[in-house]
Amino acid sequence: MLTIKCAACRRKLWKYLKKGHGEVLRCHKERITKTYETNEHDAKIWCLCGKPIGIDKGTYFSMVKGNFTYAGTKENKS
Numbered sequence: 001m002l003t004i005k006c007a008a009c010r011r012k013l014w015k016y017l018k019k020g021h022g023e024v025l026r027c028h029k030e031r032i033t034k035t036y037e038t039n040e041h042d043a044k045i046w047c048l049c050g051k052p053i054g055i056d057k058g059t060y061f062s063m064v065k066g067n068f069t070y071a072g073t074k075e076n077k078s
């Protein structure tokens with residue numbers, strides 16, 4: 001489980017079940033297990049500090065590189 005955080009203010013944004021290796025480029029909504037306080041408007045998801053974190057693509061968020069960090073473990077089972 002990964003905890004996605006804002007790179008600017010370090011606020012926790014959501015918890016995410018990542019599958020596979022590699023960078024977090026997308027967050028599939030069905031694998032977001034907990035959401036903290038965020039704003040959603042203009043087809044983006046925003047940190048409360050005003051940073052855009054991801055672009056809403058329907059079933060997933062396309063993550064904005066450099067605007068978020070994450071910590072935790074990745075699930076490598078397929």
Ligand SMILES: [Zn+2]
Pocket residue numbers: 006007008009010011047048049050051
């Ligand atoms: Zn922030």
